[in-house]
Amino acid sequence: MIINHPLLGPRDAAEFVYLGDASLIDRPDPNADDAAEAFYEYGYLRDNPAGEHQELWYHEQGDRSWLVVTRNTVTHEITKVEIAREIAKSRGRSR
Amino acid sequence: MSRYSGIKVFLEGLTGNKGWKPAWREPEPKSHYDVIIIGGGGHGLSTAYYLSKVFGVRNVAVLEKGWLGSGNIGRNTTIIRSNYMLPGNEPFYEFSLKLWEGLEQDFNYNAMVSQRSILNLFHSDPQRDAFVRRANAMILAGADAELADEAQLRRELPFLDFDNARFPIKGGLYQRRGGTVRHDAVAWGYARGADQNGVDIIQNCEVTGFQIENGVCTGVETTKGAISGNKIAVCVAGSSGHVMAKAGMRLPIESHVLQAFVSEGLKPTLPGVITFGAGHFYVSQSDKGGLVFGGDIDGYNSYAQRGNLPVVEDVAEGGMAIMPMIGRARLLRSWGGIMDMSMDGSPFIDKTHIEGLYFNGGWCYGGFKATPASGYCYAHLLAKDEPHPVATEMRLDRFKRGHLIDEKGQGNQPNLH
Amino acid sequence: MVEYTLQLEPFLGGYAQQFEHVSLNEVDTMALISLALPNGQDGTAVVQALEASDVPNVGASCPCLNGSGTLMRMAQDQFLLCVEDVANSFEMNKDLEQKLAGIAYTTDQTHVWVALDIGGPATLTALERICPVDLDISAFDIGAVARTSMEHLGVIITRITETNFRLFSASSSAGSFLHALETSIENITT
């Protein structure tokens, strides 16, 4: 597979390490009342779609950036590659 | 119904093989069944077989989207073993191995169960310690395990790379009762047996939805119309995620592709199954002569039943590192199967929170060896509404409770199991 | 009074070899300082402080410090500064820490990497055996930088001239990296 890195251009996916669903960005609030349930769902339940999937890849043999890749799990077609840090910020993550 | 035997093969041979009957019927679905099993792969068919044979439930349908046996039973590396470590797993797999041992006579089909042993090599002291722990767990659970040192392996497997290996072979863990089985024949044997017991195996019938009202599942929608059932048993490992999504459920499972490989046919080369865990490579030789081998999953979510080059190369590298005599054997065919990779590497055989809807899945890449016990235990659950004693831990809610069955210690990242 | 002194030992003993159409030499003169940009910094300040011409994109480099150094952009928030002064990298790092306070965090990387120069007419033919990055001049111009992996080793590759490249790889595996390069060269020569 080829991941078209937004900063570096096309690179072999073998340079990257896969983590999983991009929802892993959305770590729950540990102080919320339902934290136990929220962390269980965050840690264990997955949409696992047969189709478009947003997922986290780490460019370990590259610029060390985490990317959010939108890829079809049936065709493997990649339609979007974004910098995960920016996605995280846009989803409201801060510090 | 006719039984298979050597004499029958002889008599049919004399008369031009005209008398052989279809191995199973091709029925149209009835409107209602006591149990509807979704998925005519190995586990679905064995569930139907044991439901009808052991538990007396015969008004059963198996709905298969494609051809029977087209699940992962049709594309795996055929290994059977019970070399697990944890209490939630080992008794189950040992039960399965015992069922394998009597399977062919039980369902009157030669599935070529061949207990030619499985060997797991180790290369360091910590690895050895973990294997000793595992060997002892196996023995405590009533299974067989045997530790071999380097000298013994040099005698038995002189073709392994003992003298020039990057990671020297220090020894191995044998399970002599492990081995291989002709995978397709398992599906056919179970299908024929279940069919003879009255089970309707309906091929080319895809489930498109569940009939769920007030938290009760009463039937399924299919490409051949609606079918109602008292109990709906999902058994579609690889596709669990998107099938259960039709029932509104999210699962602790990701679907991943595992590639497998077979070489051109060769005269007898390998005695049993050899596993080089440190190098991501395992191999056995089929009765036809092909080296059947594999390694790690590709590592990304996929439903595509095909993989990519890096893992092909990684597997071959492992093979050449451990047995450089296979360099001139040629890879004939590679393929990919979709694995239900669960969050702790262990499976589920459980009721769901929806009454009447049952789930069997999460087998990772270890489902083939589990086929008999999975079917037996699922049938037990379906017939009695309580788990079989060897499958009590395979629950969907175990992560919420914090009960992990994590053989590899990799945590909630499915692609690492 | 301390009676001992320590000498620098090049990781590959100062390796230098001329093959048919390819030369391969250890470079043991470089001080390497990593510069990480604090949040909110875009690199302009660093570039000014180091007298570089402009802010190179990720995957590119530019000369700096009046031509005595090269500034390679390794990541959005990270540069690698290469200067020919291996013996004083520690002091250089301390100086830069002062000089760049507030605009970059510095880390001495001099001893993390082994560096090798490969050059000559058959260079590309040798490198295509191990380098997954497209090194065609149309895709990887002079000054381009890429971090990638070769033979299971992380490698930074940068183009010096059309047929000359500098390669950096982890110093602990310097021997294996050299072996990989030598094998590539030997495999393509007659």
Add this chain to the structure above:
Amino acid sequence: MTEQSNRLAHGGLINRDKRLSFKFNGTGFKGYEGDTLASALLANGKGFVGRSFKYHRPRGIFSAGPEEPNALVQLRSGAHQEPNTRATVAELFDGLWASSQNHIGSLEFDLMSVTDLAAPFLSAGFYYKTFMWPKAFWEKVYEPLIRRSAGLGQLSMKDDPDTYDKGFLHCDLLIIGAGPAGLAAALTAGRSGARVIIADEDFVMGGRLNAETYGINGMEGHLWAQNAVAELAAMDNVRLMSRTTVYGAYDHGVFGALERKTDHLAQSNGKPRQILWRIYSKRSLLTAGATERPIAFPNNDRPGVMLAGAVRSYVNRYAVAPGHKVSVFTNNDDGWRTASDLQKQGVEVVAVIDVRNAPAPVSLNGVETIHGAHIVDTAGRKGLKSIKLSNGKTIATDCLAVAGGWNPNVHLTCHQRGKPEWREDILAFVPGGTLPAGMQVAGAASGTLTLKAGLQDAAQSAETILNDLGMAVKKSESFEAEDEAHSATSFWHVKTTGKRAWVDLQNDVTTKDIKLSYQEGFRSVEHLKRYSTLGMATDQGKTSNIAGLAILAECSGKTIPETGTTIFRPPYTPVPIGALAGRARGKDFRPYRLTPSHKWAEANGATFVETGNWLRAQWFARKGEKGWRDSVDREVQMTRASVGICDVTTLGKIDIQGKDAAEFLNHVYTNAFLKLPVGKTRYGLMLREDGIAYDDGTTARLGENHFVMTTTTANAVLVFRRLEFARQCLWPDLDVHLISTTDGWAQFAVAGPNSRALLQKVVDAPFDLSSEAFPFMACAELTVCGGTPARLFRISFSGELAYQIAVPSKYGNAMMGVLMQAGEEFGAIPYGTEALGVMRIEKGHAAGNELNGQTTAANLGLGGFVSAKKDCIGKTLSQRPEMNPEDDIRLVGFKPVNTQDALLAGSHFITKGERENMANDQGWMSSVAYSPSLGHSIGLGFIKNGQSRMGEIVKVVNPARGVNVEAEIVSPHFYDPEGGLQRG
């Protein structure tokens, strides 16, 4: 037999000046440069070259390409032996050595051929119905028998003596197949300046042009190809790769290709035999041509029965007459071309039998032409002698050319599970709608089966691709050629009741087997394949699949497209495992990482051990020591008595800087780091987000915004990855930056009561090492040895007064020497990983065997390190009820009741008086050592309720090793439990 008796006097693309000697089954023969083994064998009248898989029937050369089902040989000898090599693609070289395979006794008198007599009982799937009684006989009798008779060639069982290499190529356009279509496309794209790679499996480019008598642009086809190749070779932007099979189409335009570098040479001379290329293409054009298919008829498997196109190849390209009286059996016009080509070359053609009742498309002199008939039987066990026709006529012939039509080579279009589509006009599958991304297909591969149309199709495709890529097309001359006569009929097989008609020659699948499979319910094409083994041989059904499908379709009354097709999977043709592995074997399987003091250790008697990719000193043996235990015991004792030095560089080191670095550490460690003072080091524990203990180490604060973290050796890379995830994805606004410095610092543990005195001799004044100035857990940046920068940490893994000192790694080897020199007066010794391990077990520290990914902080006795006051990764999920059961396991120490007993890691614990079974399993022993300090074996292990069972005697069972002992549960801190020494 005279030399090369079947070699024609003229013609062919062989070099008659270069005569080559070779041996087949021990007999010497001659051939020419440009021959394949198959053409050379045929030139010498050797038509019978192999035995079939199941019935051991005599088989001959059937094709002239990679689709060959029959002529499989073992090429070369000794460790170079290469089973199952297709003689039809094996390039002849001087000294070639080949033998036939799959027979017991000689090829001519194969003892296994008795199976042919038993054929009625060996129908499709017969083995699933028998061999079940008595049960034990399967593994002891039946299976070994089956395994011996199955398989084809034999591996030498010796290490492959050749080397392999790999590489990466990039292009705008990859053209797969250098036949007329491929060359036309390459010329178009090459002249327009695109970066083109054109690859072909053959050793001569040109494809069918070399085997046929077509002309292009007024030139003989093969000459046109030669010119095209010459023009392309002169272009810098075009890479020509002959002997290169593009075998697999992977995602996003990546292709796998195998280049054979030395297979056509007698010896590889130390250079890689083959190269596995990963080709990254922006676009690809499949111009892989088509493969001819046979017609099944009774006893159609005899040596001498060949594909018609192959007969043309042998006559035209190799100047070999495959027979002296050749007949042709065809269902289409193309078959007739064989007869005319043969006649042109002066080979006698005795008959053309066309199943159609149609006029002859070509006129032939002196040839019996029979229309509307077919073949009902053949004779000649080891070589065709005659054929019998449906009109009752018997014709004497020694070679039958069979023309059943052509199948486009769609294989690569299916590698991403694209389904081919049926085209009724050519009665063949063509590439389907979903092609691999970026791929187009042209020429015969796309179903454009005639020459002129194929050339134009290919050139047009190249233009489309160039336009797609935004490149200007440089128009040049068009390609002029004839469109040859072409037709197809759906005559797949001769219906037969009694005799066997082979569909899959290699796996011995006959039309009857297919019908029987259907009869038994194996009606899906996948069932048919798996039950009958159709198409599963080394040729993967290249010549048999379509006929099989057609017969299945007949059985079910469906059309062929309704019946479906099985899936083509990579590789297109088989690829040696050695090539797929490349260089990665033996010591080169994975890189070595060496510690900075490796050279010193080597010179000082170290034994090394692989820990991950690192090679570490395990112990340093001295003269007179009888075994490793002697060395390790001494290293422990001398360290504890005076001072020992160990290279601990392998620990992961991560430089962490930023205004929020401390806050970041608070997120990732269970314990608090916000208030760690500058100049201090703290132990830190990390959990995975699922609450399981993950890694531990010490982190030093060098400045307000600057920390240095250490990780375990095993987890260095993984922890870095997780930290980057936390930094970029979880807390993206924290100002914190990470960089690995593992390789940058040579780090040494200096441990033992004299460690301070030793270091005092090394550090530069005025650094004060006293406990007051530099207490336990202090850290500092300083200089040593007169100005070399260094870092010093007062931390202890051994439990002794101990330090870790780090210098830039290029000084590391020298530093080891300096430390030893400075320690000489104290009797300092170097110690290895074994002594390190013994001391950490004596001290009760958890390591990899305990931090195994299955244990919690509480299990490890580290529950106190999980701060109640703050969140951290893993905290919430670590609180799940069943991760904290009442009878939870706990890490404790074990001491053998009989101190002579050795404890063994991996043992399980059973409460005294209980039976030894899984239900009573109380836990396991994770680490053991002989403690020279205590004089007996000690162990660390996890046992239920360990913390409240101190003093209890338990059974330590190890049935796998046959050793059961008793041990007392004790504190894990065997050595200096109060920790006075390390603080001293």
